[in-house]
Amino acid sequence: MDLVVDLSVVLFAIGVVGALVRRNVIVILMSVELMLNAVNLAFVAFSRMHGNNDGHVFVLIVITVAAAEVAVGLGIVISLFRNRDTVNVDDVSLLKW
């Protein structure tokens, strides 16, 4: 039980660090996915601990939303690449003072 939660925390931390330090948009998206799935893992673990199915339901919803999010996110990435010929987030900083 503890092990599963620890794994979840480690996965989430990797996702956070990845999203913060990597410049490649696709890697950032992957890191976000990693965080989502770390959360899913925690949900399942707690669901089993409490002995009810609420966590499972949440996980299914998260997966559904994540699928939609990825579709939109990748769409934005493709559009970005076509227009600016880059996938580096530091190059996309027009909206500033």
Place this chain on the structure above:
Amino acid sequence: MLNEGVHTSELLRLIPLFPLAAAVFHGVMIGLLRRPLPRAGVIAVSCGAVLLSFGVAILALGELLSYPVESRVLVDDLYTWVGAGRFVAEASLLFDPLSAVMSLVVTGVGALIHVYSIGYMDDDERDDKGFQRFFCYLNLFMFSMLMLVLGDNLLVLFLGWEGVGLCSYLLIGFWYGDEWNAYCGSKAFIVNRIGDFGFLVGIFVLFAALAQVGHPTVEFREIQTAIGLLADRTVAMPWGGEWKLLTLVGVCFFVGACGKSAQIPLYVWLPDAMAGPTPVSALIHAATMVTAGVYMVCRMSFLYAAAPGASAVVAWTGALTALVAATIAVAQTDIKKVLAYSTVSQLGYMFVAAGCGGYSAAIFHLGTHAFFKALLFLGSGAVILAMHHEQDTDKMGGLARYIPKTHRVFGVGVLAISGFPLLSGFFSKDEILLSAFAAEQIPGHLWLYGIGLGTAVLTAFYMFRVHFRTFYGECRAPAELRSHIHEPANTVMYPLYVLAALSVVAGLLSPPQLWGDLLGIARSNSLHHFLEPALSRGAVHTVEHSVEWLLVALAVSAFVVGAGLAWWMYVRSPEIPGRIRERAAGLYRAVANKYWVDELYDTVLVHPLVAVSDRVLYRGIDAAGIDGVVNGSAAAVRALAARGLKYAQTGLTQSYLFFMIVGALAMLGWMLRSS
């Protein structure tokens, strides 16, 4: 609601309804539909409405007279206007002898002046819309005035009171293209508001006191029955000392009357109100609205009878106003200004009577004054029309040759107001002087009588002065104008004939006892007797017949002296006024400049008030304070953003993400801090 000896009559609601309907109709036509009626239609609607009101008022009078004297009260309950707990104010109308006289004067003189306005405004107003607007205001005024005199409680009276003030403002500034007229309208309105404030305070104090003794009411007859409970109450005044409660209420009410009826110190608006069209001056500023204060004091006569202090204030203010206004009138050259000051002076007479307990004398003079002053104003309007809008008597003279009919009717008015024996003004003024002479409860009542007599001399003098300067001597008008002088139209002249006839005979409605015996008029037929149940008796002192004859002789000699002096100075040897002007230059200037009262008010009240409003209230509190807070907060946000906050917007996705995570961690830490 007291219902013993009270009859219900649904006729009453029709009296104010007709003018209201006409005013609303005119308002809709010019305001909403923007399609002014042809003049004939406007005339038919407006004059028809007022004539119908007059007819209904006569019917109501007939019904009133069919009842025995002690139950001559008609009431018409329309609906409950305010109902809050034990306080109930009905929208109801009252028709007792006092209201009857007032509403007959208002609708009767009003109808005549409506007819007169047809000719006067037709000559003046080129624009159909303006023509209809004029009659719209006039009808609205009739409605308000009728609500004032027919109201069954203080609230309905106050509704009419404010309504006539509004119409007065609208009609003084009727030709608002000239800024001076608009200024005069505002002046009248503001001065009236000062008086109204006193009136309102009086109503509040009276109501609060009545509520304390268990009679929360504003209805006249209920106040009258409960007034005895307040007789011994006193109030501590802010400057120390104690006043009788009823005296305080009476004085507050009289402040309102001072504003509406142009008494010292609030009379300054009335002479300037002459900026309005002449029919307005006649209807509102001579015959009806300005008498509202006198009516109110008489309506509350039971209160003033119980408050001798307030009565003394009323009488003395009236006497001083009568005298001061009469002296000012002596040196005015504008024909309407003379009449305006004369109105102020005559209203002062009425207050002398009301203050001395001669309420029916006040109402009698109110009625006769309405006739002869309306006649004089309308006559002056005819002169002004004939002279193509010249109002200055310096440019008139010798007009008797050009407009003989106008000359004759104006002369009747002059004789009536000056107190020519057996005309209306003679009787009513006589009765006022008699009540002042006999009023032993008023301190210095013989002085009041003396001032009244002196004012009578001045009245005869200035009225004959203006008459001689207008109609006699050499014509001082330019030659090309002289050839155009003509008698005005018939619609202008006919009302003058009717009013002239009334000015002659109206005195016989209520001659003093002395004359009644002599002329064979039974006392039970007199106006005085008719009014008796509606008015408080006051303190009545009778005077020996021989003394009364002496007073009559004095009054007649006052007329002879005043008129003779005017004849001597302006007809026989016209060089005398010029010499007096040189000899007593200072006095003449003071009188001709109205004792600089307007200038004094401007320096002491208006300018400081405007300065404080402008510098402190407007620029200090409004512009700097309130606007400062609103605009300052916006400016502060903008300055803060420009100096520092904008640098947080880096445009880098990951810096935003970083702050988001820091924030999330901070919230997490805060949530976990206790556990």
